[in-house]
Amino acid sequence: MPLSGAGPGRSFVLDNGLQVFLYEKHDLPLVHIVIGFNVGSKDESEATNGLVHLLEHCILFRGSTTRTGAQVTTDIRRHGAYFNGHTGQDLAVFEISLPSAEIEFALCNQRDILFNLALSQADIDAEKRVILEEYSQMEDDPERSATSLVLQGLFPGHPYGRSVMGRREVVEAATSRSLGDFYRKYVVADNGAMAVVGDFAASDIEVRIRDIFGALPKTGFEPEAVPMAPPLKKSSSQRLERDVREGYLYIAFTAPDYNSPDQYAMSLLVEALGRGVNPMLGGYLHSQRDSVQSVTMSYLPFRFGGAAVLSVRADPRDLPAVERAAEDFLKRAGNQNYSKKDVLGPEAEMAAFDYLEMAKNQIRFASAQAEESGLQLAGSLVRHMLLNARPDPGRYLDGIEKVDSSALRKAAGRYFGKGEYAAISIVPIKEKDR
Amino acid sequence: MKPRTNRAGKWAVLIAGGLALLLATARPSAAQSPPPPAPWKNIPVRATLGNGIPWIYQKDAISPTTVVGLFIGGGKSAVPAGLDGLAAISTRILLEIPDEGKVQDLMAQATRLSYVCYEDYSAVIVECLTEHLDEALRVAAKIIQDPLLSGLRVGRAKDLMKAYAKMDDVDPVATGHNAILGALFGGRGYGSALYGTEATVAAIDRKDVSGFVKRAMIKPNVFFGLQTDLEAAAVRPLIEKAFDAIPDGTPAAVDRQDPALPENRDLAIDKDTKQTYVGRAHILPRAGLPDMAKGTLLETLLGNGPGSRLWALRADERLAYEVDAELTWTKSAGILIAFLKTDRTRGAEAAAALDRTLDGLRTGSVTEDELKASREMVRSGILRSTEPKAQRLRTIGLYQVLGLGPEGVAGLLAAVDAVGLEDLNAFLKEALDPARALRIKVGPPAGEIVKEEPHVRSVRR
Numbered sequence: 001m002p003l004s005g006a007g008p009g010r011s012f013v014l015d016n017g018l019q020v021f022l023y024e025k026h027d028l029p030l031v032h033i034v035i036g037f038n039v040g041s042k043d044e045s046e047a048t049n050g051l052v053h054l055l056e057h058c059i060l061f062r063g064s065t066t067r068t069g070a071q072v073t074t075d076i077r078r079h080g081a082y083f084n085g086h087t088g089q090d091l092a093v094f095e096i097s098l099p100s101a102e103i104e105f106a107l108c109n110q111r112d113i114l115f116n117l118a119l120s121q122a123d124i125d126a127e128k129r130v131i132l133e134e135y136s137q138m139e140d141d142p143e144r145s146a147t148s149l150v151l152q153g154l155f156p157g158h159p160y161g162r163s164v165m166g167r168r169e170v171v172e173a174a175t176s177r178s179l180g181d182f183y184r185k186y187v188v189a190d191n192g193a194m195a196v197v198g199d200f201a202a203s204d205i206e207v208r209i210r211d212i213f214g215a216l217p218k219t220g221f222e223p224e225a226v227p228m229a230p231p232l233k234k235s236s237s238q239r240l241e242r243d244v245r246e247g248y249l250y251i252a253f254t255a256p257d258y259n260s261p262d263q264y265a266m267s268l269l270v271e272a273l274g275r276g277v278n279p280m281l282g283g284y285l286h287s288q289r290d291s292v293q294s295v296t297m298s299y300l301p302f303r304f305g306g307a308a309v310l311s312v313r314a315d316p317r318d319l320p321a322v323e324r325a326a327e328d329f330l331k332r333a334g335n336q337n338y339s340k341k342d343v344l345g346p347e348a349e350m351a352a353f354d355y356l357e358m359a360k361n362q363i364r365f366a367s368a369q370a371e372e373s374g375l376q377l378a379g380s381l382v383r384h385m386l387l388n389a390r391p392d393p394g395r396y397l398d399g400i401e402k403v404d405s406s407a408l409r410k411a412a413g414r415y416f417g418k419g420e421y422a423a424i425s426i427v428p429i430k431e432k433d434r
Numbered sequence: 435m436k437p438r439t440n441r442a443g444k445w446a447v448l449i450a451g452g453l454a455l456l457l458a459t460a461r462p463s464a465a466q467s468p469p470p471p472a473p474w475k476n477i478p479v480r481a482t483l484g485n486g487i488p489w490i491y492q493k494d495a496i497s498p499t500t501v502v503g504l505f506i507g508g509g510k511s512a513v514p515a516g517l518d519g520l521a522a523i524s525t526r527i528l529l530e531i532p533d534e535g536k537v538q539d540l541m542a543q544a545t546r547l548s549y550v551c552y553e554d555y556s557a558v559i560v561e562c563l564t565e566h567l568d569e570a571l572r573v574a575a576k577i578i579q580d581p582l583l584s585g586l587r588v589g590r591a592k593d594l595m596k597a598y599a600k601m602d603d604v605d606p607v608a609t610g611h612n613a614i615l616g617a618l619f620g621g622r623g624y625g626s627a628l629y630g631t632e633a634t635v636a637a638i639d640r641k642d643v644s645g646f647v648k649r650a651m652i653k654p655n656v657f658f659g660l661q662t663d664l665e666a667a668a669v670r671p672l673i674e675k676a677f678d679a680i681p682d683g684t685p686a687a688v689d690r691q692d693p694a695l696p697e698n699r700d701l702a703i704d705k706d707t708k709q710t711y712v713g714r715a716h717i718l719p720r721a722g723l724p725d726m727a728k729g730t731l732l733e734t735l736l737g738n739g740p741g742s743r744l745w746a747l748r749a750d751e752r753l754a755y756e757v758d759a760e761l762t763w764t765k766s767a768g769i770l771i772a773f774l775k776t777d778r779t780r781g782a783e784a785a786a787a788l789d790r791t792l793d794g795l796r797t798g799s800v801t802e803d804e805l806k807a808s809r810e811m812v813r814s815g816i817l818r819s820t821e822p823k824a825q826r827l828r829t830i831g832l833y834q835v836l837g838l839g840p841e842g843v844a845g846l847l848a849a850v851d852a853v854g855l856e857d858l859n860a861f862l863k864e865a866l867d868p869a870r871a872l873r874i875k876v877g878p879p880a881g882e883i884v885k886e887e888p889h890v891r892s893v894r895r
Contacts, residue, residue, distance in 0.1 A: 026475070027495075027496045028473075028474065028821055029817070073745065076739075076740055077740070077808075077810075078803070078807045079810065080810030080811050080813060080814035080815075082814070082815070097814075097818055130752055130755055133754050133755035133756075133775070136708035137708075137709055137755050139708050140708050141605075242706075244604050245603050246597065246601070276544065277546075313597070313601075353538050353541070361542065361566075362544040365499065365544045365561075368498050368499045368563065369497060369499060371497045372494075372496055372822040372823055375818075
C-alpha cells in the first residue's frame with residue numbers, strides 16, 4: 001500500500017542513480033532496510049522464466065566474492081537479523097531487519113550480497129533443489145497456487161502471464177552464465193531503490209549510505225519496454241483437484257495499473273465489494289449459497305497492468321453457481337449505490353448504508369496499521385520509488401478522499417462490466433480418482 | 435515469536451480459580467526487586483479498573499489506532515471431555531451481532547472484531563481508528579457482555595468451526611501441531627481439537643455454550659489489554675463505562691494438565707500431497723523463567739531462518755524449502771516441534787536427517803558464539819514480532835496469562851541473557867532425548883508414493 005503521508009522522511013538519489021528514502025521511526029530500537037530492483041518475471045522470456053526467482057535465492061543464500069553463503073548466514077544470525085527476499089511480476093526486493101545498533105552491519109551486508117555476488121555452478125545447482133521444493137510446497141497450498149494460476153490466466157500472451165516462480169525446466173537447466181547475464185544487467189545501482197526505516201538519525205545514515213553505496217558504478221541501465229497488459233478478450237475457467245476438503249474459487253479481472261488515475265477508485269471498490277465485516281459482494285454471495293464461508297477481494301496494481309482478484313471458499317459442489325453469481329453481480333456493479341448520496345429522499349438516505357465511507361475508513365485504518373510495521377513501510381517505499389511514473393502523485397490518502405460514488409461506478413463498469421475474467425477452482429479429489 | 439508458542443508453569447499445580455491466582459502472582463510487591471527494563475520505549479502498565487477488572491495499558495503513538503483485547507482464562511484447557519471446539523465456539527459467539535444497525539455502525543467505521551483461542555486462554559479483540567474508539571467500545575461491549583445465545587447462532591458458530599477445521603486440514607504444519615498436542619494430552623484439554631471434530635461439534639448444544647460463557651465471563655477470570663495512542667486517563671473511563679456488566683463469580687477449577695508420551699510414538703496422517711511433512715516433538719519443562727529462556731533458546735537454535743541448525747537440511751542437504759521449529763507453552767510444559775517439508779519421495783531420508791540434526795545438537799556442544807547469536811535472535815525476534823500493536827497486545831496478554839505479568843517479556847529477555855553455556859548444554863541433553871521423541875509424518879502413505887501431477891481439468895469458456 002502506498003504511504004499515507006510524507007512523515008519524518010527524506011529522499012535523495014546517489015550519483016550512480018540509486019534512489020534512497022530514509023524514514024525515522026523511533027518507537028522501537030530496530031532498523032529495517034529494503035533494497036529493490038526493477039526486475040521481475042515481466043523481464044523474463046519463456047526461455048528464462050524462473051531465473052529472477054533463482055537469482056533472488058542465490059543472492060540471499062549463496063554468498064559473495066568475500067564470504068561464503070554459510071559465512072553470510074552466520075553473520076546474519078550473530079547480528080540478530082531477519083533476512084529475506086521476494087520476487088514479483090515487477091520487482092525483486094531484499095530485506096533485512098535487526099537491532100538499530102547494527103545498522104552499519106546491515107548496510108555493509110546488503111551491499112556485499114547484492115553487488116558482489118559469486119555465482120558458482122555448484123551453488124546454483126544446490127539452490128535449484130531448494131526451489132523445486134518451493135514449487136511443490138506452493139502446489140500443495142490451494143490459496144497460493146490458485147492466486148498464481150489465476151493471474152497467469154488473466155494475462156495470456158503478456159509477460160505478466162508467466163509464473164513468478166518460473167518453469168521447472170528453466171530452473172533445472174540454469175547455468176552460472178545465464179544467471180550471470182541477468183545479474184549483471186539488472187542488479188545495478190541505477191536500477192535500484194533503497195528504503196531505511198527505523199530508529200536512527202537520518203543525517204548520520206545519509207552520510208554512511210553515500211560512503212557505502214556511492215562508489216557503485218552507474219551502468220547506464222535502460223529498462224526494456226514492456227507493453228501495457230491488454231484487457232482480457234475471452235474468459236477462461238480451470239478446475240483442479242487436490243487433497244482439500246473445501247472448494248476454493250479464484251476469479252481475476254483486469255484492473256488499473258499502478259499509475260492509472262483509476263487506482264484510487266479501484267482500491268475503494270474492492271474494499272466496498274469484498275473486504276471488511278460484511279461487504280456488498282460478500283453479502284450477495286452468502287445470500288445465494290449458504291455454504292459460502294469467506295469472500296475476499298484484493299487489488300494488485302502492477303506497473304504495466306493490474307488485477308482485481310476475488311477469492312471464495314465454499315462447498316465444492318456450489319462453486320459453479322457461486323462463479324455465475326459473482327459474474328452476474330460484478331457485471332452490474334457499475335449500477336450500484338455506494339453512498340448515501342446516491343439515494344433520493346431523507347428516509348431512503350437514513351436507511352442506505354454508505355459503502356464508500358466504509359471503504360475510505362478501511363483504507364485509512366490499513367494505512368495507519370502499515371505505519372506500525374517498519375519492514376512493511378520500507379517495502380511500500382521501495383515499491384513506490386520503483387513503480388511510480390507520475391511527476392507528483394500527491395498523498396495516497398488525498399487521492400482516496402477525492403473519490404466519489406460516481407467514480408466507483410465508472411471504474412466498476414470499465415473493469416467488471418464486460419464480464420471477461422479468468423477463474424480457477426480447486427476442489428477435492430474424487431474418491432474414484434484416488 | 436508465534437502467538438501460540440509461549441506458555442507457562444510448574445508451580446501452578448492446580449490452577450484453581452482460572453486467572454485469579456495468576457493475576458495475584460503477577461502483581462509485583464514492594465519487597466521484590468524492580469523488573470528488568472521492557473524492550474519497548476513505553477512500558478506496559480498493569481492496574482485495576484473501577485469495575486474491578488485488571489487492565490494492561492501501553493501507550494504507542496506510532497499510529498492513530500487502538501487495539502483492545504478482553505482476555506478470558508481457560509481456552510482449550512477448560513474444555514470438558516467430548517466437547518472439543520467448545521471454547522472456540524463460545525468465544526466466537528461473543529462476536530455475533532444481533533442488530534443489523536450495530537453491524538452497519540462497525541462496518542462504516544472500519545472497526546474490526548476478531549477472536550483467538552489458545553491452550554490457556556481466549557480473547558476477543560477490537561481494532562479501530564482511535565477517533566472511533568468510543569463508538570466501537572459501546573457497540574462491542576454490548577454484544578460481548580450480553581451475547582444472544584440462540585440455537586440458530588450456536589448453529590452458525592458450529593458451522594464456522596467446521597469450515598475452520600477444513601482450512602487447518604490443508605496446512606500440514608497446523609495438522610502436525612494439532613496431532614502432536616492431541617497425542618501428548620490424550621485428546622483432552624490442551625489436546626482437544628481447537629475447532630472440534632464432526633462428532634464433538636455435533637454434540638455441543640446451546641446449553642453447553644451458555645454454561646461455558648457463564649463460567650468464563652466473570653470478573654476474576656478476565657482482564658483487558660490495551661495498545662493505543664491515547665493517554666491512560668482518556669481511555670480508562672471509556673473502558674470502565676463500556677464494560678460495566680461483567681458479573682462477579684467464582685472461577686471454576688481447572689486441573690493441571692501434564693503432557694505424557696503416548697504408547698504409539700510414530701504418528702502418520704495420510705494426505706495426497708506433493709510434499710511430506712516430517713516432525714519431531716519433545717516435551718520441555720516449564721518451572722519458571724529460566725526454563726522458558728532455555729526452551730526459547732532451543733527453539734531459536736533449531737529454527738528461525740538462515741544459519742539455524744535445521745537450516746543445514748535446506749542449504750546443505752537440499753531436502754526442503756521450509757524448515758523450522760515451533761514452541762508452544764502451556765501452563766504445565768513446553769511442546770517443541772522441529773519440522774521440515776520435503777518431497778514426497780524423500781520422507782524417510784528427511785526423517786533420518788532430522789533425527790541426526792537433533793541428536794547433533796544434543797550430543798555436540800553449543801558454542802559460546804552460537805549462544806550469543808541465539809540471544810540476539812531472541813531479543814530482536816521479540817521486538818519485531820511485537821512491532822504492530824495487535825501482535826504486541828497478544829504477546830503481553832499471553833505473558834499475563836502465564837503468570838508473568840506485563841513485565842514478563844522483559845523478564846524472559848533477562849533470563850535468556852542469564853543462561854550459561856554449561857546450563858544450556860545440560861538442558862539440551864535432557865530435552866532432546868531421542869527416546870522421548872514423538873515422531874510424525876503428514877503425507878502420502880509409504881506404499882503409495884509415486885511421482886504424479888495433481889489432477890487437472892481445464893474448461894475453456
